[in-house]
Amino acid sequence: MFTFSRASASAAALAFTLTLTACGGGHHHGNPGGPGPGPVGNGPTYDVIPIGLPGIAYGEVTRRGIANGGIVAGTSRGADGVAHAFLYDGSKTIGLGTLGGDFSQAMAVNACGHVTGWSTTKAGIVHAFLYDGTMHDLGTLGGSDAEGTVITHCGQITGWSATAAGQTHAFLYDGKKLNDLGSLGGNSFGNGLNNLGVVVGYSYGPGNAWFHAFLYDSRTGGPLVDLGSPVGNSVAVDINDAGQVTGWFRNGEGPIGAFLYELGKIRDIGTLGGAGAEAVAINGAGLVVGMSATADGSNRGFVYDGTTMASIGALPGGNFSTAEAINASGLVVGASATDTEAHAVSWTRRDGLVDLNDRLHAPPAGLVLVHALAVADDGYIVVRTNQGLALLKPRK
DSSP states (O other), X not given: OOOOOHHHHHHHHXXXXXXXXXXXXXXXXOOTTSOOBOOXXXXXXXXXXXXXXXXXXXXXXXXXSEETTTEEEEEEEOTTOOEEEEEEOSSXXXXXXXXXXXXXXXXXXXXXOOEEEEEEETTSOXXXXXXXXXXXXXXXXXEEEEEEEEEOTTOOEEEEEEETTSOEEEEEEOSSOEEEOOOSSSOEEEEEEOTTSEXXXXXXXXXXXXXXXXXXXXXXXXXXXXXXXXXXXXEEEEEOTTOOEEEEEESTTSOEEEEEEETTEEXXXXXXXXXXXXXXXXXXXXXXXXXXXXXXXXXXXXXXXXXXXXXXXXXXXXXXXXXXXXXXXXXXXXXXXXXXXXXXXXXXTTTEEEEGGGGBSSOOTTOOEEEEEEEOTTSOEEEEEBTEEEEEEEOO
């Protein structure tokens, strides 16, 4: 019988993502399935604002780590790799501290500047936190550890926690306490949450022998709704306020596919001609973004509009691109290879693929935008650069 642990399921998705984002030069394979690079000069220009904790060059921001107004929550890591959560509040960077331990990591932020993630306690145990000017320990579901993954504008949080019975369950924090969402028989994990209090994620069945995407609606209560899978196992990663869900599925150790769940049905949304695809996010209009293999063996970021999967293309000289996040207006951000290195990019239907390095106003000397990580609905973009994390502020 085929079995997966939570770690191996996550590792499978990560390994596929790393395959799709493996940087390299060489022969340019073109832009199968959609528009290619847009002309230089398309789209807005940006001011560059360095963010992250002082003196730390490497940082991480998830696609949920940005909100309108240039609010960013992320994690800075020193040479020792130690994680320190921070908040950029639109004007300055604030270290969030910890729950008494040595480490903390920010996973998501809302427009109020409230942050969730995880931190170690004095005992060295990982707990979920809420930061609202003060670091609050959200506790657990009776077990030892917990992590927060998503926060809404209403302050609800989902994630996962160990239970007193020794399982790991998805939770919903309602502003007062963690609510155990249960499972489909094994462990469960909350990955997505919309502003109506609907949680999605994945749960293992009895004996952790299989795992399926689930949906939990806090307005009606449990139990978890098993979304099934087009084939084999499945994981839900995001949900919009219309209740559309996206994620990925796989059959055994075989290729990963992307799905869309809507109107009570789950379906495979296809690929760009290659063996697999992985969805990572959905916006309010139902546009899904992710990465897909192509027929010639290269990889591209994609946008799926409900009927068609379109490639975002690749920069000249490169052979891959990624789509990491999408905002309400359909602005996609990610990365693409040139003939020598990776560059941060954006994509819209109007402008096509744009190298964000070409859109900067008075950038610091030697700056290279390597990877766009997150985008807000008002157009602010977080990027990883060769000099650390930076926020791109659209110029009026």
